[in-house]
Amino acid sequence: MAFNNFAFRAFPPPTATIQPTVPDRTDTSGEAILMVNDSIFTKQNYQFVRIPLHNLLFLETDASYTTLVTSTKKYTLRLTLTAILERLATSQLVRVHRSHAVNLDKVDSFNKYELRIQGQIVPLSRSYKEDFLRHFRFR
Numbered sequence: 001m002a003f004n005n006f007a008f009r010a011f012p013p014p015t016a017t018i019q020p021t022v023p024d025r026t027d028t029s030g031e032a033i034l035m036v037n038d039s040i041f042t043k044q045n046y047q048f049v050r051i052p053l054h055n056l057l058f059l060e061t062d063a064s065y066t067t068l069v070t071s072t073k074k075y076t077l078r079l080t081l082t083a084i085l086e087r088l089a090t091s092q093l094v095r096v097h098r099s100h101a102v103n104l105d106k107v108d109s110f111n112k113y114e115l116r117i118q119g120q121i122v123p124l125s126r127s128y129k130e131d132f133l134r135h136f137r138f139r
Contacts, residue, residue, distance in 0.1 A: 033077060035088050042068065042075055051075065053092060057117050059084065059101040071118060096132050097125045104135055 032048070034041040040051045055070045061081040068075040077084065081101060085093060095101045096115060100122050108116045112129065115122045124132065 033079065033084060033087055035090065040068070040088065042077060044075055049075070053090070053103070054105065056093075056103050057106050057120070058103060058122055059093070061099045069120075091135070094132055094135060096128050097123045098128075 032041075032043045034048070038053045040053060040056065041048045042051060043049075051068065051070060055072075057069045057071060059081060060067045060069060064078060064080055066077050066079055066081050066084055068077065079087075081095070081099065085095060085101060092104055093101050094104055102115060102117060102122055106117050108118065110116065110124060110132075112124070114124050
């Protein structure tokens with residue numbers, strides 16, 4: 001049956017294909033982390049919160065979310081660990097695993113597999129071990 005010939009066409013056929021716009025999930029410019037002197041300012045609940053660098057124990061990441069762990073509180077950001085370390089650019093924070101970075105001043109002890117920071121265990125991977133050990137002077 002040829003109903004198509006008798007159908008009323010309200011709109012002309014499209015000449016170009018229209019592709020839906022997908023929001024870019026990699027754009028994390030909405031997240032803010034700032035470094036001022038020896039403090040980090042991060043946005044939590046629509047306000048900036050000051051975290052002194054000497055209170056920061058380590059950073060832990062899970063995909064595109066990173067948690068800043070202090071001795072009293074945890075702060076979660078929607079930034080990758082790499083992005084945070086690039087923005088802060090301090091030698092005090094060292095990456096020790098693909099999902100962890102530590103504050104060198106807070107490391108209590110370490111062996112060739114893990115670090116201990118205030119009773120919490122952080123893994124030390126083989127690929128980041130050499131860079132971690134470079135921050136210590138051996139005599």
